[in-house]
Amino acid sequence: MPLGPLILSGFLAALAAPWLHRALPRRTSAAVSLFLLALFVSFARRLPDISSGTVSLARYGELPRLGFALDFRLDGLALLFALLITGIGTAVALYAGSYLHEHPGLGRFYFFFLAFMASMLGLVLADNLLALFLFWELTSLASYALIGFEHQRSTARKAALQSLLVTVAGGQALLVGLLLVGMMAGEGGFSLTTLDTRREVLHAHPLYLPALALVLLGAFTKSAQLPFHSWLLGAMEAPAPVSAYLHSATLVKAGVYLLLRLFPALGGTLAWEVTLVCVGGATMLWCGWLALVQEDLKRVLAQATLCVLGTLVLLVGLGTPASLRAALIFLVAHALYKGGLFLVAGNVDHEAGTRRVAALSGLGWRMPLTTTAALLAALAMAGIAPALGFIAKEGVYEAGLEHPARVTTALVLGFIPTVAVAGIAGVRPFLGPATRTPLEPHEAPVSMWLGPVALGILGVVLGLVPGALEPLLGDAVATVAPGVPRRPLELELWHGFTLALGLSAVSLAGGLAIYAAREPLRRLYARLPGARLPTGWGFSAVLEGLKKVADAQTRVLQDGYLRHYLLITWSVTLGLVGFTLLTKARWWLLPPGWGEVHFVEVVVATLVVLATIAAARAESRLAAVAALGVVGLGVALLFLFFGAPDLALTQSVVEALTVVVFALVLLRLPRYHPSRPPRPALLRDVLISLAGGGLMTGLVLLASAAPPHPHVSDYFVEHSVEAAHGHNIVNVILTDFRALDTLGETTVLAVAAVGVHAILKLRPRTEEEEP
Amino acid sequence: MQTLLALVVGGLYATGIFMILRRSLAKLVIGLAMLSHAANLLIFTAAGLLRGRPPLVPEGATRPPGPTAEPLAQALVLTAIVISFGLLAFTVALLYRAHQAVGANDLDEMTRTDR
Numbered sequence: 024m025p026l027g028p029l030i031l032s033g034f035l036a037a038l039a040a041p042w043l044h045r046a047l048p049r050r051t052s053a054a055v056s057l058f059l060l061a062l063f064v065s066f067a068r069r070l071p072d073i074s075s076g077t078v079s080l081a082r083y084g085e086l087p088r089l090g091f092a093l094d095f096r097l098d099g100l101a102l103l104f105a106l107l108i109t110g111i112g113t114a115v116a117l118y119a120g121s122y123l124h125e126h127p128g129l130g131r132f133y134f135f136f137l138a139f140m141a142s143m144l145g146l147v148l149a150d151n152l153l154a155l156f157l158f159w160e161l162t163s164l165a166s167y168a169l170i171g172f173e174h175q176r177s178t179a180r181k182a183a184l185q186s187l188l189v190t191v192a193g194g195q196a197l198l199v200g201l202l203l204v205g206m207m208a209g210e211g212g213f214s215l216t217t218l219d220t221r222r223e224v225l226h227a228h229p230l231y232l233p234a235l236a237l238v239l240l241g242a243f244t245k246s247a248q249l250p251f252h253s254w255l256l257g258a259m260e261a262p263a264p265v266s267a268y269l270h271s272a273t274l275v276k277a278g279v280y281l282l283l284r285l286f287p288a289l290g291g292t293l294a295w296e297v298t299l300v301c302v303g304g305a306t307m308l309w310c311g312w313l314a315l316v317q318e319d320l321k322r323v324l325a326q327a328t329l330c331v332l333g334t335l336v337l338l339v340g341l342g343t344p345a346s347l348r349a350a351l352i353f354l355v356a357h358a359l360y361k362g363g364l365f366l367v368a369g370n371v372d373h374e375a376g377t378r379r380v381a382a383l384s385g386l387g388w389r390m391p392l393t394t395t396a397a398l399l400a401a402l403a404m405a406g407i408a409p410a411l412g413f414i415a416k417e418g419v420y421e422a423g424l425e426h427p428a429r430v431t432t433a434l435v436l437g438f439i440p441t442v443a444v445a446g447i448a449g450v451r452p453f454l455g456p457a458t459r460t461p462l463e464p465h466e467a468p469v470s471m472w473l474g475p476v477a478l479g480i481l482g483v484v485l486g487l488v489p490g491a492l493e494p495l496l497g498d499a500v501a502t503v504a505p506g507v508p509r510r511p512l513e514l515e516l517w518h519g520f521t522l523a524l525g526l527s528a529v530s531l532a533g534g535l536a537i538y539a540a541r542e543p544l545r546r547l548y549a550r551l552p553g554a555r556l557p558t559g560w561g562f563s564a565v566l567e568g569l570k571k572v573a574d575a576q577t578r579v580l581q582d583g584y585l586r587h588y589l590l591i592t593w594s595v596t597l598g599l600v601g602f603t604l605l606t607k608a609r610w611w612l613l614p615p616g617w618g619e620v621h622f623v624e625v626v627v628a629t630l631v632v633l634a635t636i637a638a639a640r641a642e643s644r645l646a647a648v649a650a651l652g653v654v655g656l657g658v659a660l661l662f663l664f665f666g667a668p669d670l671a672l673t674q675s676v677v678e679a680l681t682v683v684v685f686a687l688v689l690l691r692l693p694r695y696h697p698s699r700p701p702r703p704a705l706l707r708d709v710l711i712s713l714a715g716g717g718l719m720t721g722l723v724l725l726a727s728a729a730p731p732h733p734h735v736s737d738y739f740v741e742h743s744v745e746a747a748h749g750h751n752i753v754n755v756i757l758t759d760f761r762a763l764d765t766l767g768e769t770t771v772l773a774v775a776a777v778g779v780h781a782i783l784k785l786r787p788r789t790e791e792e793e794p
Numbered sequence: 795m796q797t798l799l800a801l802v803v804g805g806l807y808a809t810g811i812f813m814i815l816r817r818s819l820a821k822l823v824i825g826l827a828m829l830s831h832a833a834n835l836l837i838f839t840a841a842g843l844l845r846g847r848p849p850l851v852p853e854g855a856t857r858p859p860g861p862t863a864e865p866l867a868q869a870l871v872l873t874a875i876v877i878s879f880g881l882l883a884f885t886v887a888l889l890y891r892a893h894q895a896v897g898a899n900d901l902d903e904m905t906r907t908d909r
Contacts, residue, residue: 619795624795628798628799638828654831662871667868668848681879689823694899712812713808716805716811723804724797728796745856750851772880775881776880782884782890
């Protein structure tokens with residue numbers, strides 16, 4: 024099947040799943056799982072094509088002026104991610120049907136789950152920066168809905184909101200960054216395929232650094248790098264299958280995917296390397312070590328996921344072929360074992376009724392299959408042969424050894440707590456003496472252990488036969504590092520006695536030691552200042568600060584006094600327009616003198632001005648209304664003098680109606696306020712008014728002195744009779760050439776009339792009127 | 795004549811702005827009416843003035859015999875006159891109702907809804 028229908032089928036399945044669930048509640052999870060398996064197979068069958076260097080491209084519509092095109096491209100990197108998304112999705116879909124089988128919102132779950140899956144596929148397959156961004160945002164939205172799946176709990180709602188705000192804020196930065204990148208790259212720069220060939224142009228561009236910073240901000244928020252990491256811990260409010268799928272295996276890898284995808288175009292500079300290595304390294308060390316003090320099983324795993332994400336970012340930052348290769352192997356190994364461990368944690372929670380690490384022990388014989396899955400995953404996580412995790416870790420160390428010793432030291436220090444966490448989350452709850460748990464634990468149903476066991480076995484089998492991954496990973500590496508000659512990855516368990524093996528031994532021993540000392544370490548941590556701060560306190564503080572600023576700003580700007588609003592509006596207008604007039608206008612073009620002036624016109628003009636002043640100064644409302652009438656009729660006369668009989672007519676009629684309206688309503692308002700405003704306020708108002716009037720006079724003079732140029736109204740004058748058979752050009756414009764505008768005008772009048780009626784006639788029912 | 799009308803426009807604007815800055819409801823409405831006169835006259839004047847040559851085509855001809863006043867600006871102003879009347883009617887009704895509900899003629903006493 025072509026790429027577009029593949030992605031579309033995911034969205035269609037999302038729409039269909041709730042209906043299917045209503046009709047066949049017991050079969051839906053199997054159906055969804057099979058659907059994902061079918062997608063998996065469909066992608067897997069393309070592997071030979073990709074290996075032979077064929078890249079499938081497909082275009083489904085474009086908006087050339089915006090640079091947007093719904094282009095999809097399947098290359099090695101995209102295929103790797105697509106297989107992870109659909110493969111792990113298969114296991115998770117099967118699992119979710121049982122895990123949530125009594126939940127009333129299961130249909131909704133399937134919808135968001137599949138919508139997320141399809142968006143994620145779109146994200147990794149997109150070959151256009153803007154299409155990529157579109158799917159990027161869709162994954163954020165789906166993640167929001169899934170974290171807040173149990174929206175009855177306020178903690179879930181809060182966590183969902185935090186993840187949304189953080190990732191969407193990052194998304195905004197990413198959008199600007201991608202727009203910059205696309206424009207910097209020149210013609211066709213929004214296509215990823217083209218972008219890869221514009222490396223030099225992008226690197227030399229003066230906007231390279233700002234664009235890079237914005238793109239990285241998007242990637243770091245999505246992949247939960249410091250200091251944006253806390254949303255991922257909050258996301259553990261989501262049900263276990265969501266945590267397994269979104270928050271370890273796929274969604275959080277989107278940031279890493281973006282970095283890998285843009286590496287050929289943007290990567291390899293000093294700024295890239297320093298930023299990614301520092302941020303990734305800090306995330307790896309900080310979050311890795313803090314995993315030891317978490318008490319909730321899922322939070323322990325989430326913290327360890329943060330550590331891995333940090334490692335991946337660091338590896339992409341190093342940017343050598345070895346480090347990119349290591350990042351991809353590590354990414355696959357992590358997706359397999361961490362997805363499994365999260366599902367295991369869900370089983371434990373489901374069957375034993377608690378996720379508190381301290382309360383769990385000796386579940387082994389009571390949940391043998393879950394335990395098997397957990398131990399296999401722990402093996403991979405701790406990087407012990409023969410699991411794939413071992414090969415991944417060796418690769419990471421070898422990549423690190425190409426760099427100064429401090430990089431390798433950091434990598435080892437970052438891996439030590441991971442080993443300990445493998446013990447805490449994957450071994451400790453299952454071995455040792457049995458403890459009492461809220462529920463009497465027993466084995467989970469087959470749908471809930473099948474997935475984790477399969478992922479665990481896969482992790483070991485791929486470790487034993489790593490050659491199976493060779494073509495897939497080789498293609499992915501070739502995509503990320505295009506210039507590098509392709510060579511075998513040499514994925515093997517046994518490399519001989521190398522330095523990396525020694526480091527493995529060191530980290531394993533260190534991890535075991537930390538595992539043994541975890542309780543004293545935890546107590547030590549609890550005594551540190553700041554240890555009691557809740558997760559996400561930084562986010563809450565920023566949010567609270569933002570609300571306070573908004574509150575204060577509203578208080579200042581919206582104080583309830585109409586004239587303050589008007590004063591602000593007019594001052595800003597005067598400032599901006601006045602400044603432009605003074606600096607840009609060509610005053611010397613104005614014709615000198617008064618031009619041709621007729622006596623009658625001067626009389627009428629003077630009359631208008633005098634009547635205006637009289638209306639303003641009038642002590643009574645009636646006098647003001649009368650003076651205003653004089654103004655209106657004076658303006659009508661001016662229209663008449665200068666060739667506008669229609670205007671004069673309309674103005675006179677409207678003037679008469681206005682007087683009637685005023686007489687009906689205005690006179691019912693109370694008399695004028697007798698008090699006079701204080702002198703400074705009066706002075707301020709007079710000054711603003713005079714400045715406003717002066718500005719408008721200047722505008723009129725400049726506009727009418729503008730040199731004549733071909734005008735749209737020439738067309739109306741020429742064609743009035745020929746095309747519209749009307750001799751009054753103004754009427755023809757109104758009723759024929761611009762008839763739709765007149766329709767709009769009529770609508771406005773009708774709405775105003777309805778509004779007036781509603782205001783005057785409709786009243787809230789008072790209490791006496793109620794029956 | 796352009797200059798003179800420009801001054802009239804400026805005068806109308808100045809007075810209109812001054813009036814809408816007052817506290818009285820009635821003055822607000824009068825200020826609005828002045829502003830709409832000012833805007834209409836502004837468009838009309840800015841499009842260029844031509845005495846006694848309305849944009850009409852004589853019977854039997856297909857186009858005006860000479861230059862005419864700007865028809866497009868007149869069409870715009872015609873629309874504006876009618877719309878500003880609708881606006882004025884609506885504002886007057888709204889203020890009347892607000893006055894009934896709040897019982898005040900003073901805009902400063904109508905600040906609570908915004909705070």
